Amino acid sequence: MEANKVIHAFYTDDEVLVDAVKAVKAEHHHIEEVFCPFPVHGLDKAMGLAPTRLAITAFFYGITGLSVAIWLTNYIMIQDWPQDIGGKPSFSWFENMPAFVPIMFELTVFFAAHLMVITFYMRSRIWPFKEAENPDPRTTDDHFLMEIPVHNNEEALTSLLAKTGAVEINVVDKH
Amino acid sequence: MYQFSGKLKTFSLALIVLGVIGIAYSFYSGSQTTLEDAKHAIEAASNDGHGGSHGEAIEAPHTVDSSKVDNNASGVHHGEESVDATMSGHGAHDDDSHAEHVLHQLQNRPWSAFYVALFFSLGLTLLVLTFYAIQRVAQVGWSVVILRVMEAITGNLLPVSILMAVVVIASVMHLNHLFPWMEEGTFDPSSENYDPIVDGKSWWINSTGFVVRSIIYLILWNVYRFFIRKNSIKEDTANDGNKTYKKNYNASVIFLFVFMITESMMSWDWIMGLDPHWFSTLFAWYVLATLLVSALTVIAFFTIYLRSKNALPGVNDSHIHDLAKFMFGFSVFWTYLWFAQFMLIWYADIPEETTYYVARFTEYKLPFLGMVVMNFAFPVLLLINSDFKSKPWFVFIGGVVILAGHYIDVFIMVMPSTVGAQWFFGIPEISALLFFIGLIIYTTLSSFAKANPVPKGNPFLAESEHFHYYNIEHSGEDSGDHH
Numbered sequence: 001m002e003a004n005k006v007i008h009a010f011y012t013d014d015e016v017l018v019d020a021v022k023a024v025k026a027e028h029h030h031i032e033e034v035f036c037p038f039p040v041h042g043l044d045k046a047m048g049l050a051p052t053r054l055a056i057t058a059f060f061y062g063i064t065g066l067s068v069a070i071w072l073t074n075y076i077m078i079q080d081w082p083q084d085i086g087g088k089p090s091f092s093w094f095e096n097m098p099a100f101v102p103i104m105f106e107l108t109v110f111f112a113a114h115l116m117v118i119t120f121y122m123r124s125r126i127w128p129f130k131e132a133e134n135p136d137p138r139t140t141d142d143h144f145l146m147e148i149p150v151h152n153n154e155e156a157l158t159s160l161l162a163k164t165g166a167v168e169i170n171v172v173d174k175h
Numbered sequence: 176m177y178q179f180s181g182k183l184k185t186f187s188l189a190l191i192v193l194g195v196i197g198i199a200y201s202f203y204s205g206s207q208t209t210l211e212d213a214k215h216a217i218e219a220a221s222n223d224g225h226g227g228s229h230g231e232a233i234e235a236p237h238t239v240d241s242s243k244v245d246n247n248a249s250g251v252h253h254g255e256e257s258v259d260a261t262m263s264g265h266g267a268h269d270d271d272s273h274a275e276h277v278l279h280q281l282q283n284r285p286w287s288a289f290y291v292a293l294f295f296s297l298g299l300t301l302l303v304l305t306f307y308a309i310q311r312v313a314q315v316g317w318s319v320v321i322l323r324v325m326e327a328i329t330g331n332l333l334p335v336s337i338l339m340a341v342v343v344i345a346s347v348m349h350l351n352h353l354f355p356w357m358e359e360g361t362f363d364p365s366s367e368n369y370d371p372i373v374d375g376k377s378w379w380i381n382s383t384g385f386v387v388r389s390i391i392y393l394i395l396w397n398v399y400r401f402f403i404r405k406n407s408i409k410e411d412t413a414n415d416g417n418k419t420y421k422k423n424y425n426a427s428v429i430f431l432f433v434f435m436i437t438e439s440m441m442s443w444d445w446i447m448g449l450d451p452h453w454f455s456t457l458f459a460w461y462v463l464a465t466l467l468v469s470a471l472t473v474i475a476f477f478t479i480y481l482r483s484k485n486a487l488p489g490v491n492d493s494h495i496h497d498l499a500k501f502m503f504g505f506s507v508f509w510t511y512l513w514f515a516q517f518m519l520i521w522y523a524d525i526p527e528e529t530t531y532y533v534a535r536f537t538e539y540k541l542p543f544l545g546m547v548v549m550n551f552a553f554p555v556l557l558l559i560n561s562d563f564k565s566k567p568w569f570v571f572i573g574g575v576v577i578l579a580g581h582y583i584d585v586f587i588m589v590m591p592s593t594v595g596a597q598w599f600f601g602i603p604e605i606s607a608l609l610f611f612i613g614l615i616i617y618t619t620l621s622s623f624a625k626a627n628p629v630p631k632g633n634p635f636l637a638e639s640e641h642f643h644y645y646n647i648e649h650s651g652e653d654s655g656d657h658h
Binding site for chain 2: 042045087098
């Protein structure tokens with residue numbers, strides 16, 4: 001079961017970690033995952049991850065929120081129960097638009113923010129009561145963990161990682 | 176050390192000279208206007224533009240028509256004669272007094288044109304000084320390598336302060352009609368010009384107080400500028416365990432406190448005083464937002480220029496990126512305040528508040544709505560992209576539109592109350608702009624040449640030199656080198 005073997009290399013400093021990731025990438029090894037106790041700036045770039053598309057979804061969620069706000073204000077304030085807004089009974093959504101700008105703004109932000117978080121959870125496959133996936137509890141405290149799959153190159157990888165400043169290197173079977 | 180190039184020096188001096196000639200010409204032609212010109216202007220206004228939308232304007236007798244023009248200008252629904260008399264502060268009852276009102280507006284134009292550019296220049300220089308003080312108080316790391324650029328721009332403060340003092344004193348001496356409350360008899364109950372609303376605020380709005388306050392603001396700002404510039408240069412060689420640095424920190428804290436109070440009062444005195452009946456509690460913030468975003472744009476411009484001349488060794492793309500982020504952020508902040516002020520007044524629809532917007536919506540519709548596009552839509556669309564914010568070329572284009580838009584904003588704060596319908600963007604406005612652009616280039620670059628461009632004694636210098644926003648690639652740098 002050579003294919004399921006992985007190396008876990010531990011680091012204690014984010015700068016050392018990013019340099020190690022670069023060194024491993026320079027040798028053309030595939031890095032499966034890096035577990036960190038906090039977000040490390042520049043790590044995604046060093047690992048060669050594609051840029052996030054979350055921003056694109058945020059744009060569409062915002063547009064959705066804006067449309068809902070326009071529909072909502074029009075239905076509530078103009079159609080269903082026509083209101084005299086600010087002593088200007090025009091009963092037209094457009095002429096009363098300034099009064100609706102705060103609602104439009106808030107719902108745009110509301111939709112973008114909440115749906116973005118939900119999207120992020122779904123994309124990262126996390127939900128309430130889910131069992132933690134990180135292989136070592138120390139990655140939630142003060143250690144960084146780099147996971148590299150082994151393809152008959154255990155020794156070469158181990159010696160490379162030792163040079164990058166790893167504090168601990170374990171070869172484990174992944175289930 | 177940076178050397179102020181002879182070519183640019185000549186260019187800035189040429190702008191100043193050109194500006195002075197244009198200003199002198201417009202003051203001369205402004206002083207030549209007579210009551211006849213005013214009557215012509217009224218006639219022209221009733222024959223085209225405003226007359227076109229009202230069918231009856233062409234046959235209507237002159238008196239009716241002219242009162243309509245005046246109602247538009249002072250922003251009161253027409254037909255309410257008594258309201259108009261108190262609102263306009265000039266008491267436009269008959270044809271001749273209306274013509275005199277228009278004559279004052281025509282005579283005001285060179286003053287107003289100069290005042291708009293002067294206030295804009297003074298205000299943005301002041302806000303550069305404030306932004307600089309904020310950097311010191313917050314002990315900001317990233318901006319240390321451009322602190323000397325900000326310092327250099329504040330070299331413009333003294334000359335524009337002197338010009339402001341001159342205009343303030345000239346206004347009180349009745350050399351112009353910029354401030355309607357300075358009209359003879361405003362505070363005299365027996366006078367025809369008596370204005371009970373303004374008289375009720377006479378504890379604040381009075382000539383003595385106005386001059387004294389104005390001079391105090393100007394002196395306080397210039398004292399801080401003088402002190403901090405001297406001590407900032409001293410920091411370079413002090414080597415005294417950051418003692419000078421801490422002293423500068425304390426001075427900046429005091430300045431920020433003084434600034435927030437004087438800035439509010441300055442905006443009431445110098446801008447809101449142009450419409451003495453009107454009031455807005457948000458106004459000081461709104462003026463602050465306009466001047467702050469302009470100040471950041473000017474800092475970005477000089478930084479980009481000096482960097483391209485290799486005069487700023489520590490500045491990299493991340494510093495430009497941060498300045499552009501501020502320009503972007505404060506453009507949105509300006510829009511927020513602009514809209515907040517507008518919406519509350521629009522919603523409540525109280526006559527003494529809406530006058531301000533009626534005047535701007537009738538006579539100034541194009542610049543009034545155009546500036547929202549220039550100050551909000553354009554910067555947001557151009558600068559929202561993270562990569563664009565570090566490209567000097569994009570920051571420059573965005574900055575030009577932002578500066579033009581905020582000039583228009585100040586224009587619209589001042590002009591409707593001083594020249595009303597008689598506004599135009601012509602020789603007086605352009606030459607005043609040229610003058611102040613030339614002045615700020617000259618004063619900034621000559622004071623930049625007088626000090627080390629890198630503040631060697633600042634304890635955060637190393638942090639600023641290594642500043643790197645992780646999300647962008649620096650031009651002319653190995654992409655692998657991230658920290």
